Amino acid sequence: MNNIYEFLSQKNNCELLIVNDDKQAQIAYDIASYLGYEPFVLSDFRANFGDDLLSFNEELQEITKALNGFYSYKKQNKILISPIRTITYPMPKAKCFDNFTINFADTLNLEEFKSKLYNWGYYFVDIVTSEAEVSIRGDIIDICPLGSQTGYRISLFDDEIESIRKFDIEDQKSFKEEIESFTITPAFLALDDLTFQEINEEVQKVESDAFIKDIHSLGFWYLNDLGEYLPSNMNSFITYEALDELEEVYVFEEKRINKDKFLSLPLVAKSQEYKNIEVANVKEFITFHEGKKITIISSSEAKIKGFDLELSNKNINYVIKPYIINLVSNEEVIISLNKQIKKKRKKKVRLVLDELQVGDFVVHEKHGIGKYLGIEPVTVMGAKRDFVVVMYAGDDKLLIPVENIDLIDRYVADGSSYAVVDKLGKGSFAKLKEKVKDKLFAIANDIIKLAASRELINGIKIDTNKQILNEFQTKAGFDYTKDQVRSVREIFEDLSSGKVMDRLLSGDVGFGKTEVAMNALLATILDGYQAIFVCPTTLLATQHYHGIAKRFKEYGIVIAKLDGKTTAKEKTHIKKGLQSGEIQLVIGTHSLLEVKTKNLALVVIDEEHKFGVKQKEKLKALREDVHIFSMSATPIPRTLNLALSKLKGMSSLLTPPSERLGVRTYVKEYSEKLIKEIILREKRRGGQLFYVHNNISSMEAKKADIEAIVPNIKVQIIHSQVKPTEAEKIIDAFEAKEFDVLLATSIVESGLHLPNANSIIIDGADRFGIADLHQLRGRVGRSNKEGFCYYVVEDKKTITSDAIKRLLALETNSYLGSGTALAHQDLEIRGGGNIIGEAQSGHIKQIGYGLYLKMLEDALATLSGEIKQENKSVDIKLAISAYISSDYIVEDRVRLELYRRLSKAHSKEEVYTIEEEMEDRFGKPDIPTKQFLELILIKIYALGLNIKTISSYEMNITFIKEDETKVSIKSPSKDDDDIIATTLKYLRK
Template sequence: MKNIYEFLKNLKDEKRTKECQLLIVNDEKQAQIASDIVAYLGLKPFVLSDFRANFGDDLLSFSNELQDITKTLSSYYSYKKLDKILISPIRTISYALPKEKCFDSFTINFADTIKIDELKSKLYNWGYYFVDIVTSEGEVSIRGDIIDICPLGSDFGFRVSLFDDEVESIRKFDIEDQKSTKDEIEFFTINPAFLALDENSLSEINEKIENISSDAFIKDIHSLGFWYLDELGEYLPQNLSSFITQDALEELDEVYVFEEKRINKDKFLLTPQIYSSKNYQEIAPANVKEFISFHKEKKITIISGTEAKVKGYDLDLNDKKIKYVFENYILNLVSNDEVIISLNKEIKKRRKKKVKLVLDELQLNDYVVHEKHGIGQYKGIEPVTVMGAKRDFVIVMYAGDDKLLIPVENIDLIDRYVADGSSYAVVDKLGKGSFAKLKEKVKDRLFAIANDIIKMAAARELVNGIKINTDKKILEDFQKSAGFDYTKDQKRSIKEIFADLSSGRVMDRLLSGDVGFGKTEVAMNAMLAVILDGFQAIFVCPTTLLATQHYHSMQKRFSEFGISIAKLDGKTSAKEKAHIKKGLASGEIKLVIGTHSLLEIQTDNLALVIIDEEHKFGVKQKEKLKHLREDVHIFSMSATPIPRTLNLALSKLKGMSSLLTPPTERLGVRTYVKEFSEKLIKEIILREKRRGGQLFYVHNNIASIEVKKKDIEAIVPNIKIQVIHSQIKPADAEKVIDAFENKEFDILLATSIVESGLHLPNANSIIIDGADRFGIADLHQLRGRVGRSNKEGFCYYIVEDKKQITPDAVKRLVALESNSYLGSGTALAHQDLEIRGGGNIIGEDQSGHIKQIGYGLYLKMLEDALASLSENGKIEKKSVDIKLAISAYISDDYILEDRVRLELYRRLSKVNDIQEVYVIEEEMEDRFGKLDIYTKQFIELIIIKILALNLGIQNISSYEMNITFTKDDATKESIKSPSKDDDDIIATTLRYLRK
């Protein structure tokens, strides 16, 4: 920081800033520091992303960096003033980058004439992805007379509505919920998503890509195009006045391990160097006000994002001796005559918005569960003509090739079948009644569970809780000593727990959050509050491995407080056990961490029980913990999110908190999909070894895992490998993990047992064998094993033979690879996890029932059981059978993509309020244009369904002009329509239902 500041300040003082047009730094962090300095000095910075690919790498997992480079260069070229500086990490600038002519742009204006084929061709050449729904920058969707596009660098999309080939309106739309703004705009600009290439350049690149050998999973312009561009220029001395930092020069050898395609290394050695500063020192003042008072004779500048922050530091905004700069720069320096202090903290990198609409919910051949008929296989939507009228039906296949046709307005009766990763669905037999019996059995069991949950919650309500004083400065100091800033979710969860602990009521709270999101840190705040008040706490984990990990981390975090901590698990010797039990009974030991062994202990003054990975414990075990003392506070933690509906049902009975944001310092995990080759495996292992790291290798087959070990040893001789799986004794498994943590070997070869709980920050590459055989949620969880420190993680999804896997598996793997939400890989993984999270609340002893009926239906039934017991009876869900001779469906002329139609069918089938139907209808008009007659009639059919359900009507049918309504009590009423035309039948039915 200090050397860059002094160098640029001197240039500015001497009015020679034009002499530095390119600044080469070490990495992304240094580039951000340089950017703040350049902007602070009144110049215009343009920062290139840190592009750490080696020539020939599959670039899908670098798509964010390439997009950022394209955006930066595009802005850099279009900025015509001379006060600009391009800042680049050494790895990025070591490649030749696109020339100015690659950054053309064009504008779409109101009333322009658009030739669709020409526009499609241009956008394709410019690197836009053509998708069903635009959910990310660099995507376009053309649907009849509606064009949706999200240009590079935009946080929102633009929706162009055409009348014939003329632009009738342009509006912005939100890529999260697809809704457009009411106000129209006059024009917008489209810049390249990759580069502005013409037809010939693109053909040449594609030809080169076809003729190369590459291990890229899909060989196209997005994965390999950058390597074969002719339109590249070198950004070094002959083009620009360049300077390089000492750190960047020291990095050169590391950068040039792979030299292919990079600029000649000597050119960097000839670039003028920025030397260390003699006059400036970097500072981190603990007390800003005091620090300023020591340097009051100097020129003082305070940088702050807001005035409020200045007041928070008790500084005087009217003090004329201090210059205030209200920006987000971070710059902390002192010299003989100057002090610059920034009150700002590092801002977290903006993450991609999650899409609210989850598409891909049902794939062809997915297993589904029908509420009445059980598990079948989804075979798509087909139009069927009944009594001369056309309707869409969902086709579900059952055992013996039996086919069930479900009217699309009742699609809410089926859900995707989700059980655990290892179970396969068994298809039911239609019409045998066995599924109904099974459901009844599960229902009885769930009522018993729900009853227990409610009874226990009621009993605990009557007991006075142990009141803990959580308003202590020492607790604030503990949070500050974590070595990182807490996320907003962590702060909120701690506040909620402290409110419970100090309320005088007994706490029963569940905290859910993804792996590595900091649940244990939240729990430690609760433990410390309780122990400082003189009470004891116990921390229960499902495995000895986890117990050991938590024991070590808590010893470290609590070391300054002199708290006596013990560990009690299957490994503890009989002598130690007796000593620990005695210490707990006397109150001498304040905190104990352990496994199921803790169910048998006696304590002196226990106030808090924390259950980690609580879904791994059965209901009875959790009960036993709660009965250690009737007024004990219970805090449970789970790595899977809880579905919103169940959250609501349970939150009446227990407190619910969740961690949804990752810690600031965590980097993303670079993800690749590859076909297996020995050369690739060798390269992955050696690359991780070179940076001093270790690897997980997931091979999910115990029978062949030893053979796999020998294979890896043959590929990379002298590599140290150990094996772990569920059939290894816990004590032996723990030894292996300890040895791995102590870096005694390089590769932990395991089954998917490593999916949850383990925190091994030095293991930052994971290879997953047979990735196409895992569910997307499991792949997402496994990927979470790496990148858990401040080091970048690498995840490799390996498939045996890409020709043998289904197109859907390819799509899902590539969606995970590029993180672009093209499918909605991450959203879908989250949804799977959410469903499981609900099942997990009950404990593993329920897995048999879950496997038989799937998580989705299981949860619905649990919610119903909880609601009916806590709300004194819940009305049974009703359905209505509509057999009207009308053609009503979302036409494929109106919406071409099946998955988008399916999503709308599902949303409309779940609506039970007419106003909501109109909201969806308005959204459809906005997204897809004016409704055609059949789609309009389908909307009216949904309104008929809602009105009929509210009136207790079971069946509506028509024959010729007669319409018959059958009520719940089996009474019938018939009316006549003026004609048998669709519009008359609909109007007459609606009149009757609304009267």
């Protein structure tokens, strides 16, 4: 920092400053801004020439944004800051950037507009969910220009722009006020038809293992005369840190600018005048340096007051900005009160698209498991309606009106089970449900009894208000995420409440659950009690033992490890130490279930879903008032979370730690050259690899293949048939870096934390579910090193278009916590069954996971004395045409999603809100769509009045109530609008 500050403050007329990496670029940005420059920062672009760039989409967009800004900024004080790896490739010239403005009341030639956006690198999608995407639906255009946080919705009247409004890309709702205009910049480059064509043709000819060859995946490599090596004609300087990196940049790359060009650039010298500082006590530091020019930088005045500094002090220059600069010289002091801001995470789209595919299994509450065949229009009594078609055994079909689509749910059991379709009308499913219901009542009863008995016991009160606990958090070496802060607070409240704690913390792998647990352990031990930390495997126990011992070192806590590897002599010693109270914390496996302690107050269970109910009961039985804190890496379904939270404390970590990087993801076709390159690339950076091959019988052959492709490589095999003790030895050897490649089945997808293994190859990726692929990807990139994940398919010509879509979605969504809608559904599947404890997979398999959870919730609610509304349905047989028409909404999956949301609506307000949203997104509903919305209103009114059937014949409309009473009324005509108006008038009365 000090060298860059001294250099830029001397006004060296620098136009291009070359730094080491992203971190240094951020420092340079803050300093340049503070000194009055207008800085533009290029992203740290770490691709190798010829790489498939879909995985580098974010970096390329950042580069486009920065260069666009730099070239269009016309004043003299601008500076371009670039990491060395980026600038060693040719960058697009100034002529590649342009923009155009969309104005209210302009005429818009739609074909020309589409063509321009296509050439400029925009993605055409159903729904716009991030920048550089556009969706054209009839006379409504949604677009999110590159660099914009919101989308823009253009409404056309014929070819004239009738209105422009911003909209929220999270929930797709537009803002009320109309705007006059907005500007569109290129998402890749501003190319005309001819240039776009030329680049695209060149890309097609290239020999590349990119899964799909197009301008998005390879265009950047073939700029030709559109690109230039930037140092050529700019006043450029390089930092000495960047020179160290320069060596590595050139080791494996021939397609970069001549290294000597960089070595001949003027160097930003080491600072003679300024020193970097870290200030613990700001006020005290200032008093030591009185008489110097003092500047305090803070993002807000409130923060300054929080540090007890006087804003009125004339001797201090206050700068209200987010910069982080901490320097001292003989003349001046600059101190920043700001903390490092985390990189903004991509927003998750709240609007989940229905991923129900034709051919998927579904469960109907009354009829059981069938196969979803799609939505079909059916004409009944001259009126057209949409029905969901579900096929049962013997090719029997069930037609469900779309307004009742909420009666079916996707069938989900565990990954390995294949659904067996039921027979329609046999009543066997009802009997099966009753059987499962009895079992569920027994489970729910146990859960409640246990919770009630623990509720009556006085818990051990732990003092959590010690200063030493706050200091422990600041010594973590990183800032806690807000979820971690909240979870620690919740646990401390439980421990100090005088009640017995039973809390479950769920959070994705590597999101910092152990750090939260350490706070509870420390509070308990410092208060004079003992604690136990139980893990499912020796490997995890060893990992936790080393990690916790390191963090607790300065507190003089006596810690022991007890697992399968502990010798008999050590076991005896540890057990004695626990009974005498000499050992305060023991970390281990199932061996801990039998131990006796002196004053145990807390049991922490890691990966709690790996323990059976009986084992968990044994732990609770160690002492009846012991606090239980469980951790699980599987998300808990929201619904079950609500049901269980009455009985159990629930906390969750949803934010990744700031130093974690996303995993770079590629989809590739198998080739020996590719496998060799991946393995050697990881080896060169001193790392190891996972190779997932999900077929035990051909494991040995695969091992021989890898060893033949890359001689001198060490490969070991692990799968479910390898004995547990042997498996642990293999993992230990892998962790000790005794071999390079762990060849495994998907068994590796849970629990392992091996920070040195940062590349994973998944063979036959098209045969895995999206959730498994997402979980497997989570095995790498677990330290501050970037992870690489390769989804490899045998032959891309033979895989289905759905599999391609699925893989490409994963390739472009590799940011942290990105698990797509489907992955979340599938991950939840694992979470729910586990919490209940006993392997209920048999029941889940019979009735499907969704229905199983719903029934468990009902059982819990009934036994807790809650009154749950019984799910009623109404059969509407009105001779009206009511459906969301495909002319109005073209995409089937969007229609299906709206059908699902409308069928679940419980109030008129919900229907009107969805109608408003539809009008906003797709324009005014046409007649059949408007009539479908009115049909949903009829359904809601009827449910409130206990009406079970509404039907019409000619002009007669009949209502039948639950108690079989019948009412008939007459409509003025048999036209759709009259039938609807008459029905609604009667129901509203």
